[in-house]
Amino acid sequence: MKLYRLLLRLYPRPFRDRFGAEMIAMVEAQAATADRSLGGRLRFWRNVAADFARSVLRERGIDLSVPSGLRRTNPADDVRQAWRMVRRAPLLSAFVIGLMALSIGSTTAVFSIVHAVLLRPLPFPKPDRLVMVWERQGPEDPRNMVGAHEFPEWERRSQSFERMAAISFDREYNLTGAGEPMKLSAPRVTSAFFKVMGVQPEAGRAFTAEEDEPGHGDVVMLSDRLWRSRFGADPTIVGRAIALNGTPYTVVGVMPADFDFPPAGATPDVWVPIAEPIHLYRGRHYLWVVGRLKDGVTIARAQAEMDGIAASIASELPQFSRGHGVNIQPLHGEIVQSVSQALLLLFAAVGLVLLIGCCNVANLLLARAASRQQEIAVRVALGAGRLRVARQLLAEGGLLACAGGAAGVLLAMWLVALARAITPGEIPRLQHSQIDATAMTFAAALGGLTAMVFGLVPLAQVVRVQVADRLKYGSKGVARSGRQPLRRTLIVVEVMLTMVVATTSGLLLQSFFRVLRVDPGFQSGGIVAADVTLPPTPYDTAIAQRAFFDAAFARVQGSPGVLSVAATSMVPQGLGRGAIAIQIEGRPAPRPGDEPSAAYRVVSDKYFTVLRIPFVEGRPFTSADTRLAVPIIRWFPEQRRPAHFDDPQPPPVAVVNQSMARRFWAGESPIGRRFTVLFSPPITIVGVVKDTRDQSAWDDTGAEFYLSDRQEPQNRMALLVRAADSIAGVPAVVRSAIWSIDRDLPVANLRPLAEIVDANVSVYRAVVVLMSAFAVMAIVLMALGVYAAVSYTTAQRTYEIGVRLALGAQRADIRRLVLLNGAGVAAAGIAAGAAGAYALARYAASMLYEVRPADPATYASLAVAVLAIAAAAAWAPARRAQRVDPVSVLRNE
Amino acid sequence: MSLTPAVLHILLSLAEEDRHGLGIAADVKAFSGGRLALGPGTLYGTIKRLLESGLIEDLGSPEPEDDDPRRRYYRITPAGRRALKDETLALTSTLAVAKRRLKTS
Numbered sequence: 001m002k003l004y005r006l007l008l009r010l011y012p013r014p015f016r017d018r019f020g021a022e023m024i025a026m027v028e029a030q031a032a033t034a035d036r037s038l039g040g041r042l043r044f045w046r047n048v049a050a051d052f053a054r055s056v057l058r059e060r061g062i063d064l065s066v067p068s069g070l071r072r073t074n075p076a077d078d079v080r081q082a083w084r085m086v087r088r089a090p091l092l093s094a095f096v097i098g099l100m101a102l103s104i105g106s107t108t109a110v111f112s113i114v115h116a117v118l119l120r121p122l123p124f125p126k127p128d129r130l131v132m133v134w135e136r137q138g139p140e141d142p143r144n145m146v147g148a149h150e151f152p153e154w155e156r157r158s159q160s161f162e163r164m165a166a167i168s169f170d171r172e173y174n175l176t177g178a179g180e181p182m183k184l185s186a187p188r189v190t191s192a193f194f195k196v197m198g199v200q201p202e203a204g205r206a207f208t209a210e211e212d213e214p215g216h217g218d219v220v221m222l223s224d225r226l227w228r229s230r231f232g233a234d235p236t237i238v239g240r241a242i243a244l245n246g247t248p249y250t251v252v253g254v255m256p257a258d259f260d261f262p263p264a265g266a267t268p269d270v271w272v273p274i275a276e277p278i279h280l281y282r283g284r285h286y287l288w289v290v291g292r293l294k295d296g297v298t299i300a301r302a303q304a305e306m307d308g309i310a311a312s313i314a315s316e317l318p319q320f321s322r323g324h325g326v327n328i329q330p331l332h333g334e335i336v337q338s339v340s341q342a343l344l345l346l347f348a349a350v351g352l353v354l355l356i357g358c359c360n361v362a363n364l365l366l367a368r369a370a371s372r373q374q375e376i377a378v379r380v381a382l383g384a385g386r387l388r389v390a391r392q393l394l395a396e397g398g399l400l401a402c403a404g405g406a407a408g409v410l411l412a413m414w415l416v417a418l419a420r421a422i423t424p425g426e427i428p429r430l431q432h433s434q435i436d437a438t439a440m441t442f443a444a445a446l447g448g449l450t451a452m453v454f455g456l457v458p459l460a461q462v463v464r465v466q467v468a469d470r471l472k473y474g475s476k477g478v479a480r481s482g483r484q485p486l487r488r489t490l491i492v493v494e495v496m497l498t499m500v501v502a503t504t505s506g507l508l509l510q511s512f513f514r515v516l517r518v519d520p521g522f523q524s525g526g527i528v529a530a531d532v533t534l535p536p537t538p539y540d541t542a543i544a545q546r547a548f549f550d551a552a553f554a555r556v557q558g559s560p561g562v563l564s565v566a567a568t569s570m571v572p573q574g575l576g577r578g579a580i581a582i583q584i585e586g587r588p589a590p591r592p593g594d595e596p597s598a599a600y601r602v603v604s605d606k607y608f609t610v611l612r613i614p615f616v617e618g619r620p621f622t623s624a625d626t627r628l629a630v631p632i633i634r635w636f637p638e639q640r641r642p643a644h645f646d647d648p649q650p651p652p653v654a655v656v657n658q659s660m661a662r663r664f665w666a667g668e669s670p671i672g673r674r675f676t677v678l679f680s681p682p683i684t685i686v687g688v689v690k691d692t693r694d695q696s697a698w699d700d701t702g703a704e705f706y707l708s709d710r711q712e713p714q715n716r717m718a719l720l721v722r723a724a725d726s727i728a729g730v731p732a733v734v735r736s737a738i739w740s741i742d743r744d745l746p747v748a749n750l751r752p753l754a755e756i757v758d759a760n761v762s763v764y765r766a767v768v769v770l771m772s773a774f775a776v777m778a779i780v781l782m783a784l785g786v787y788a789a790v791s792y793t794t795a796q797r798t799y800e801i802g803v804r805l806a807l808g809a810q811r812a813d814i815r816r817l818v819l820l821n822g823a824g825v826a827a828a829g830i831a832a833g834a835a836g837a838y839a840l841a842r843y844a845a846s847m848l849y850e851v852r853p854a855d856p857a858t859y860a861s862l863a864v865a866v867l868a869i870a871a872a873a874a875w876a877p878a879r880r881a882q883r884v885d886p887v888s889v890l891r892n893e
Numbered sequence: 894m895s896l897t898p899a900v901l902h903i904l905l906s907l908a909e910e911d912r913h914g915l916g917i918a919a920d921v922k923a924f925s926g927g928r929l930a931l932g933p934g935t936l937y938g939t940i941k942r943l944l945e946s947g948l949i950e951d952l953g954s955p956e957p958e959d960d961d962p963r964r965r966y967y968r969i970t971p972a973g974r975r976a977l978k979d980e981t982l983a984l985t986s987t988l989a990v991a992k993r994r995l996k997t998s
Contacts, residue, residue: 011934019937025963026915026933051932059938 001028007052015059082395092368093400096361100404100450102777103357105411108435108443110350112416114343115442116433118336123258125198126292131299132263132334133164133289133306136325143327146289148281149320150313154289157309160302164291165193167261168274172533172716175230175269176744177243182230183533183748184244184269187261191273194221196292197261204238204253207273217275220249224257226269244272245535246744262335262429263288283320283678284635290331303328322591335429342767345844349504349774352497356778358450359490359497360785365397366487367792397451405447409435412443422766491789492829495870498782499833503862504840505771510858511849512768515761521692522572522611526563526723527753528730529571532738532745533716542630542642546713548741553604555737556721562733563724566610567709567717569602572694573757574718582705584664585674585682598660598703599695600677602712608655608689610722616658618671618687621708625650631712634679652680652711655687660703675705683707697760698849720753727752767847779869786873790822794877798884805886815882822874823867830863896980899939900948902929904977907949907969914940914964940967948973 004027008020027048034044087093121127134143135150146154146166155164166189173186191207200206201221211219220242222231231237241248249272260267278287293302306326314321336343379389413435420430435443532552539545549567556565581595590596605621607613629645632652654675661670674682685705695701709717723730731750738747794801801814841853851858896904906912906920918931931939943949944967952966969977 015937015941019941021963022914022965023933023937025961026918026936029915030918047930048932051934055932055934055938059934059941 001031004048004052007056010056011059079395079399081392082399089368092364096364096400097404097407099357099361099781100401100447101407101411103354104405104408104443104446104450106415106774106777107350107354107446108408108412108439109415109419110343110347111442112412112435112439113419113430113433114347115438117429118340118343120429120432122262122332122335123260127332128330129162129293129295130196130331131291131293131302132329132331133291134327134329135285136327137323143329144324145285146287147320147324148278148284148287149317150310150324151287151289152279153313154306154309154326157312158302158305160293160297160305161291162294163192163196164289165196166190166274166278166287166289167193168286168288170286173244173270173272174246174533174535174744174746175242175244176246179230181744181746183531183746184226185266186244186270186272187268188272188274193271193290196290197259198292199256199259201253202256203235204251206253207271211273212275214276217273218247218249219252219273220244221253221255221271222251223255223259223267223269225267227254244270246537247535261290263331280636280638282317282636291328299328299330339763341844342763342847345504345840345847346767346770346774348840348843349501349771352501353774353777353781354446356494356497356781356785359494360781360788361400361450363487363490363785363789366490367788394451401447401451404450405443408447409440409443412439487789487793488825491785491825492832494782494785495826495829495866496833496836498778499830499862499866500836500840501771501778502775502866503834503837503859504844505768505775506858506862507841507848507851507853507855508768508771508844510855511847511851512761512764514850515697515764518693518697520573520694520697520757521690522613522694524572524611524753524757526727527610528721528723528727528734528750529753529756530719530721530731530734530738530750531571531716531748532719533748534745536715539715542713545715546630546709549604549709549713549717551741552719552738553606555740556719556734559733559737561724561726561729563722564606564610565722566606566720567604568607568720569709569714569717570694571718571720571753571756572611572692573696573760580677583676585676596664596703598705599701600705600707601694602707602709602714602717604709604717607706607720610720611692613689613692616661616688616690617669618655618685620655620687621653621706621710623710625653625708626710627652630710632680632683632707633677633712637679639679652683653686653708654683655689655706656685657689657691657701657704659691659701660705661688663703697757718749764847779866782866783869783873786822786826786870787877790818790874791877791880793821794818794881797881801881801884802886805884811882814884815878818878818881819871819874822870822878826867826870830866833866834859834863896976897939898929899931899935900943901977901980902931903936903939903943904948904969904973904980907967908974908977911952911966911968913966917967943973948976 001024005024008016008023011020031044034040122130124130133146133154135146136142137144151164151166158164168188171186171188173184175182175184189207191209191212194201194206202224204221206221207219210216222237227233227237231242237251238253239250241250243249255271291302293299303326306328310321310324310326314324416433416435420433532549534545534548539548553565553567556562579597579599581597583589583595603621605623608615608620628647628649629642631642634641656670664670664675665673670685670688672684674684676682689706691701691704693699693701694704719734721730721734734750735747738745804814805811837859838854841848845853902921902925903917905924906917909920912920914933914936918936922930940949944951947970949967949969952968954962954965
């Protein structure tokens, strides 16, 4: 009954005032006498509702009554009629379809990427139970790799997890013995890993707990990809041995094709057991931990439990764990966190462009409907029911939307394929994006929604057509302001949305150029990088590793086309980041856990020369620094000192960057000062170099020191080869130089250093390019919209303008009138748009580099630009208005 | 001009006696054998148009003590009776033609 009172409000007020009380009384009385059963009551209210729907339209003057002779019309007739109308205005129709295809297509494409990357659950059973468990070292370092002494304790003490597993990416494996040597992506895992992920091998078995034991780790599981590409999908592979780093490993299983551990970045080729006494490597932070929460345990509860465990470990082993917390994050969030903000930003932007497109199409169809009012009036006068006319308009909108939607889906397919092709591997899970059923549904929903808008906007006009007036006055009415507010609103909205998209992309574009202009402090041009990883046999000692790289430097250096060669433990701006705890000699020992840390790299003598990193003072490493006792860093106190440690030999030395010099030796020269790294002997500083951004383009590296590969040999180095002139021939030369020493060594990731540096900004660049494309689309659509609207309004006002001119108005005044009309609309849109842009830019603030979200220059220049474009779009119609001939206009009346 | 079913039935109902809205609806339902159920919206919408065209008149509310004060009574006007008569004649001749042609006695 209350509902019925509410419904009554929908009748026109006079009707409601006059009959409302009587109607309520009647419904009450009828309800009282109606069948009390549920079915009876339902029938009663259904009848009331039907009566309401029929009569409210009638009282509102919306007459949908259909002459009974026309009642049975075939829907196919509507479509045929609509097709006729569409064909009669081919240009307009093509334009509308194109607009829709563009907006629906790009929105669907972005949606399908967002869906694949952000929305689709991970391909594991109960994926919401999977979490990454990081070690938290203070607020700045919430995702540190987990200490080797901590993981076994976590695993043993925690109750929140069904299982936990550790993963390590610290070793490299080269596959030999079957064709060219190949460097494998080979995470080492504890046997629980596959149970945590909940995935069974497609052949063979997973690792057993026994294979976690030291000495039992010579087993391997293959990825489906490697099994197919290197072993021809051999069904008898399980049980056979393959050669990893020259050692036989028995294949125990093959994982299914879609199995991946996405946080790893590169899809693993093989998995091997960690199989080492993890708990002994105290203080070594090299594990990733993934866990499966028990059913019903929330992340917050697990976090609370782990906080307690971390606190007790910290009190038991303060020298290794003081200040170490735990940070539990859902696996899905970890995978997409790097891109979710960028994707949502793009999604927002493309959604706004879609809205602009819709405004435009609505505006166009509104204009057309207005020009067709007379035709519709004639149809109504000739006996076509308004329902019939309305159905036909809806059919027209539907036809346009279907065509636009279909074209949009095709465009989206192409765009998604393009996106997958141009950003390989940069965006997790992107390769899963496709125009699937969900994306199709999304596109269909978009199309349906726009079709409704297209159909209904003119429809609202049709049902109000006053047939007699329309036929009497024809199209030359004076002030037909009825639809003006809606049209103006559409334009204001268009300008506003354009301003939002354009300003946000303007801010991003600026910060992108700033990132590109950042001087990394090293020269990447003309350098080829290559990864070389030495297997444990025959390179089982630091001495053997150093001997290999010395020989490699000599061979490469002597090759044609090579200017100089160096090596580093981590390629500048590659993916690796390493920081290590240090202690400055002569300073009071910090409390355990509070040690300062610094980034570090192990480099060869010529590193600074090849990369052209200038020295501020001191000297680079030389052959005179070659030590007998290597390496110098010990990771835990029980580790044996290397042989010849006490023999007379050159002291350990380091080169530091300016930031490190400033941080620890402010106002004095650090040359000759000493510091220790973990359990190393004191290391003397011999040189200071300028800072480089060798971790990423936009982050300051901070304090960093370099050790010499003569003192801290590595089994894995990236060669950096500076070409004499062209880098084209360098890769082949490097390969043959390495293979002339050891035919079984893979030379991996041979590519220009500039490419690695560029990969740093590739996702950012893709975002900026797309945002700019959306901004251009928005601006073009907005200009078209303004042009169409001003043209139409001006055409409608021709008579008024003619009168004004006849009454003595100057032609310049007329132009001003028209332009001001446009400018006012644009200004309102720009003001609202600036506010919207600020909101969006605030959301994207972390993607801005040295540009504030409220950067006034960007806002001002884009406001001017948008205003200028709107004015330019209004210019041509304004000139037309100026040329109106009052005599002919008035005579035609 | 032929009358809509709602108009015809309301006029027929009021031709018998003055009635309020609910009374009209109940009467129409009864004499149409339940085929025409007038909902409140349709009923009062039609009443509004009949009042405007002068085919019926509004008698106002009854004395409070003998009825629900929200109810108003309506009476058919002479113009209404004329329209009803014309319509009935037209229907009769239509009916005759229909009977002849459909041979349904």
